[in-house]
Amino acid sequence: MTPPRSKDRKRAQHTRSKLGCRVCRIRRVKCDKTRPACLKCTSTGRTCSGYPLARDTAATQLILPRREFATFPLDDPLEERSLHFFQSRTAPQFAGHFEKEFWCRLVLQVGTREGCVRQAILALGELHVAFQEEHQGAVVGEGTWSGRGRAREKAAEYYAKAIRLLNAQIRERSWRGLDVSLLCCILCVAFEWLRGCYKAASTHLQSGLLILSQWSASRGLGAACGGGIAFSSPTGHLIRAQMAPVFTRLTLQARTFSTPWLGVGSLGGMESLVPPQRLQGEEYDLKAARDELDMLLSDVYLHPENFAPSYPQPVLSGAARAAFWNRLSQWHREYKHHLFHHPSFPTSEAPGRGGGPPPTPDKISLTMWYTTLTIMLATSHSADQMLYDAFLPQFSRMVAFADFLLSCSSFPVSPSPIPSSSAPTATALAATPSTRFALDMETVPMLYYVASKCRHPATRRKAITLLETAAPREGCWDGAASARLAKEIVGVEEEGLGLEQGADGTTLEEGMDERMVKAKMRVWKVSEETDLQGRRMRVRFLRQGQAEVGSLTVLTW
Numbered sequence: 311m312t313p314p315r316s317k318d319r320k321r322a323q324h325t326r327s328k329l330g331c332r333v334c335r336i337r338r339v340k341c342d343k344t345r346p347a348c349l350k351c352t353s354t355g356r357t358c359s360g361y362p363l364a365r366d367t368a369a370t371q372l373i374l375p376r377r378e379f380a381t382f383p384l385d386d387p388l389e390e391r392s393l394h395f396f397q398s399r400t401a402p403q404f405a406g407h408f409e410k411e412f413w414c415r416l417v418l419q420v421g422t423r424e425g426c427v428r429q430a431i432l433a434l435g436e437l438h439v440a441f442q443e444e445h446q447g448a449v450v451g452e453g454t455w456s457g458r459g460r461a462r463e464k465a466a467e468y469y470a471k472a473i474r475l476l477n478a479q480i481r482e483r484s485w486r487g488l489d490v491s492l493l494c495c496i497l498c499v500a501f502e503w504l505r506g507c508y509k510a511a512s513t514h515l516q517s518g519l520l521i522l523s524q525w526s527a528s529r530g531l532g533a534a535c536g537g538g539i540a541f542s543s544p545t546g547h548l549i550r551a552q553m554a555p556v557f558t559r560l561t562l563q564a565r566t567f568s569t570p571w572l573g574v575g576s577l578g579g580m581e582s583l584v585p586p587q588r589l590q591g592e593e594y595d596l597k598a599a600r601d602e603l604d605m606l607l608s609d610v611y612l613h614p615e616n617f618a619p620s621y622p623q624p625v626l627s628g629a630a631r632a633a634f635w636n637r638l639s640q641w642h643r644e645y646k647h648h649l650f651h652h653p654s655f656p657t658s659e660a661p662g663r664g665g666g667p668p669p670t671p672d673k674i675s676l677t678m679w680y681t682t683l684t685i686m687l688a689t690s691h692s693a694d695q696m697l698y699d700a701f702l703p704q705f706s707r708m709v710a711f712a713d714f715l716l717s718c719s720s721f722p723v724s725p726s727p728i729p730s731s732s733a734p735t736a737t738a739l740a741a742t743p744s745t746r747f748a749l750d751m752e753t754v755p756m757l758y759y760v761a762s763k764c765r766h767p768a769t770r771r772k773a774i775t776l777l778e779t780a781a782p783r784e785g786c787w788d789g790a791a792s793a794r795l796a797k798e799i800v801g802v803e804e805e806g807l808g809l810e811q812g813a814d815g816t817t818l819e820e821g822m823d824e825r826m827v828k829a830k831m832r833v834w835k836v837s838e839e840t841d842l843q844g845r846r847m848r849v850r851f852l853r854q855g856q857a858e859v860g861s862l863t864v865l866t867w
Contacts, residue, residue, distance in 0.1 A: 396435030407672035429472035485538025506842030761796035765824035
């Protein structure tokens, strides 16, 4: 008797994960999602090709009721003026090209119901007034606006009250007030950077990253979060979609300015914390491009295991560098239509002045970031400073891009929701490039990079000129301080060459180029401690081939 035939067994249908690396998806194996290269690939001798860029079509953020301006219950005229300045100047300048939703809507709306956020807003507005007065050398009006000393005092009062209210909020609500605590943390970092207190800003940033990582690890559930905000709740989604990218950006900026691995452990798993960008339209697409570029950078530069030991500073390992190239190339393929590529673009002119479609600041900013990263990656494996000489065209374009961004005639200023008679006069506090305070890196670190790594005399002097005359404060990067340090580097490297120190390079003789600066004269490593309030800097330089750093030099400006 023939036994009954069993039915053919079939593999159960399922949806393939879109989060694994491309190689594992092709092989149909479960990817462990290790960043920047998964272990399933590297342990078998394969080259991990990186992870797909998340693209989707559902909403990514909690849409709050749209209001032009938040209405604060303020009775003090001085508080009204501080709020006005934050709304009309500080928030738009902090927002830059990619964070308008966060700074111009979310922060202000949360401030209408949370006292600690409201006081932090007032503190930032008042401190920004003092910052502009100081950089303009102007005294605004009489009475309550009679000098930056008074403005700084009031800013400190508002800030101290914000900290007290935040501590009370944490004691009372604990994890249930996570969104408010994280938002206050961001505001505190901005305040400390604005007044030049880097250590205090680092403390606030590390605290926020620790809280964010604990919440992310527990997915908003369990004892770790004490029954707080659920990961998938509307507020949890807002934290992931709007606050987490800001923390990533702040941490990357702090990493460029400090040696310690700030927040490395706290950013672990951030790729699962930040939801994919899903809104349609060019504005959201540009923000998605910047957010994904930040995530790519955090996966590489905020993890010490990606760096091979090297004196006096570690360099990217070969595997990390290859993975970075793959992911940056993937990012470029995805967003190259948003970058500025004009075939007739002359390196000696700013973009858009040689004909063709006019560029926009956000696209120029993305292009400048991409250009900078390609140079950094191409030189990150070696201490040889001569490698930078191959990138003179890119350095020249970066200077032109920065010139364009700094010379844009329209500075972000929102219309006033408060009668003009109760606010500082617009002429007294008019924003110029050098008095603007941006929270995001855009031109200052890039110009400093050109001035310190491009050895062409004229090009590096043009970068220094922009830093001295037009560059603003960008987070922890100060234009004047960066210009002073760059001029010192130029003096060290060009010592004995007899080159003019004129910043614009117009007095330099024809034929003088980067080849005049020999390898042994080039600065590789800079060790510095900056006191922005005291306008002084303690620096030591390490030239290529030297075993020890040079003597201490104190710079002032």
